[in-house]
Amino acid sequence: MSQTTNDHTLQLKRVLTLKDLVIYGIAFMTPIAPAYIYGFAAESTNGMLPLAYLIAMVAMMFSAYSYGRMAAVFPNGGSTYTYTQRAINPHLGFFAGWAMFMDYVLVPLIVFMVGASYANALIPSVPYWVWVLLIAGIITTVNILGIGIAAKTNQILVMFMGIVVVIFVVFCVKTIVGGESGTSLFTVVPFFNDEKFVMSAIISGSAMACFSFLGFDSITTLSEEAVNPKDDIWKAAILACLIGGLIFIGQAYVAQLVWPDVTNFSSADTALFDIAEKAGGAVLATLYTVAIIVSTVTAGLTGQASASRLMFSMGRDEVLSKKFFTHLHPKYQTPVYNILLMCVISVLGALFLSINFVAELMNFGGLTGFMFVNLSVIVYYFFRKKEMKIIRYLLIPGLGFGICFYLFINLSPMTLKIGFIWLAIGFIYAFITTKGFKKKPTTFTDL
Template identity: 85%
Template sequence: MSNVQSNTTQGNVAPHFKRVLTLKDLVIYGIAFMTPIAPAYIYGFAAQSTGGMLPLAYLVAMVAMMFSAYSYGRMAAAFPIGGSTYTYTQRAINAHLGFFAGWAMFMDYVLVPLIVFMVGASYANALIPTIPYWVWVLLIASIITFVNILGIGIAAKANQVLVIFMGIVVVIFVIFCMKAVVGEDGGSSLISITPFFNGDTFAMTAIISGAAMACFSFLGFDSITTLSEEAVNPKEDIWKAAILSCLIGGIIFIVQAYVAQLVWPDVNSFSSADTALFDIANAAGGALLATLYTVAIIASTFTAGITGQASASRLMFSMGRDEVLSKKFFTHLHPKYKTPVYNILLLCSISIVGAIFLPINVVAELMNFGGLAGFMLVNLSVIVYYYFRKKEKKFIRYFLIPALGFLICLYLFINLSPITLKVGFIWLAIGFVYALFKTKGFKKYPPSFKEM
């Protein structure tokens, strides 16, 4: 199949992106999407549900995500084009199943900028109450959308600055937590097995449920693959960036959860589970550290918002190019900046409305449904494409690793809350009805599939 950039017909050049992203840019992009400060979003409730063993839940989630990151990397090497989960499932397994993969991940990617608008506006409103919540939503949405319209190069530079800032805040937080623990009991108190295993509260079902919740913090490493057409060296850099961002992000999350547990062992005594890490920051470093952490949370909404909106717009571009969505609308690129401007504006509008009217807990839970569904399909794609279709009988590389990734994600998936599963399957049912009419009873295939 010819690359989209070389697909020309009589001087009519197909829409294409600029290749500007290096390996470093891609790794930062993945970490920016996940955000180094992601534990702040779920810490209180997740720590309570795991009986004070959130570091263990994060470790389980990281292992699960590493298997999936490997599979994303293998599929990105085989198909270095945009579309990520949608593209890989379509090319490796079935065109129609590819649509459902994209439909599931679309829910995930759309909800990312939506939830960060909500979180950012909430904390900004708490910091400056005189400015209403809805004004903060509009302000954050405008900045994120403007940056994405200017181009992925500008977005990458903005992410780099913000990720460095959040990284510094995380380091400061960890240092203050360690200082607080050492001040109480001496240096030996920094080493404890309790955050990973507490015999009094350990329950495997609670850890697995916590790991499913912890997957929320990892959602984003997969978005790197949506930028394959903007990467300088996609075949080499995409898979490396997916694995590195997942590993680095996981270590950052585990360290934060570990020191936080040492500072505040009683996970049932937070003033509010929603702001648990702020209680811990205040206990470890006073009001100054708590305020700094709040500012970092607001900064994280910009990195996650920029990357989430960019990824969703590229997914829509790929689906539009395959004519499973409106080609004229979804493949339109800005004549100067070469960005899918209509998609970006549409996502901005959806996120603003959702941020104003939807509850944050529902949005957070639904993100895991789309993410885990997509991860399972990508793991399955590696097995089908490499092991069976190409007959590369490398059992560990092309069967065992992706199979373990699939099974782990499936186990986490079935442990999602009942309401999350119900709403998620309703979303898939809507997609089924849409696809049924769009493909005339699943008889029509996208043009790109016919060319394979």
């Protein structure tokens, strides 16, 4: 490979353990993620959101498995981009990375917006735009100082959110046992209520719940900074999905029992705050609000770090400007230009775009990336390597692809339109820079 010597100087520090990687993935998803969708999702599933989360967890673990299989054989940065590039086709890899880039760019953008909105609601005297700049400054500074610092910060913040979730569950259990909700602590109703069960509603709710898991894939962008990437990346992806899913299911379960009438929230957008207030009063509701703000910091740290690493990998392969995107900070060895670029994009987006618009676009990029990775497992292992293990390399990734494709085609027409425009821009850029797709990325010139 012609870039062996040059790439030797473009390496990131290996400092992340399995625990760091799992926490990183959970931090991206955020333990308190149900707060974002609970009201609408609980109503759409007729009070069976725990079942929807269970189905979503199983569905996402198919894709997590595929990410793990590809990370085991290609333990270097780039995630979706790298796997598709090396398993299927270098040019198709660019489009996979281009689509996923949309998702990674939008994650820190939307968390800036959500964090600033909740912070402004908590302290109205500080304007929204000030909160945006403050959150952006903290996240960007931590990421420039290094992934090791970001990992330690995430551990502290995830621990705090975990404590809040535990407190929330304890108060909910106390309310249930105390008889205030008029139901038993142990019941199958949140998973199956034969009087209200509608399959189409459960499927719709499961599709919605899947988006709480977006972010586990970010673990694979840190392969070059993992101490033992071949063993730890795939384990971390699956563990993050499993642990995150159980946390989501637990919160949804007790919340449903505390507030059985899912059509009677003061606002669907703040349903869990109503439940927190009922279970623990204003103090618990305020604590939950603070945890939501903290969750935006953890997701912002991981989102910004993942996007900057993806750009680093694409720059090293010269599908993006190598001089700019592979520049590392002389002291901290972090892709500082990429991090600052992400900061600027996120701040501008947070000031001028709407949360709903950004959230829908995230789904396009995330699901597209998941489909590419599932397809990469099938192509690489089953067809190229001729490893005829039907369950491992055909059935599981095939199910992962099918589920993601089903969710993808059910995105809103506007989301699909804008998403395909984004891909068209990528196509034009790639066509020009590769001279009609005749020039391969530098990494592949000698293959």
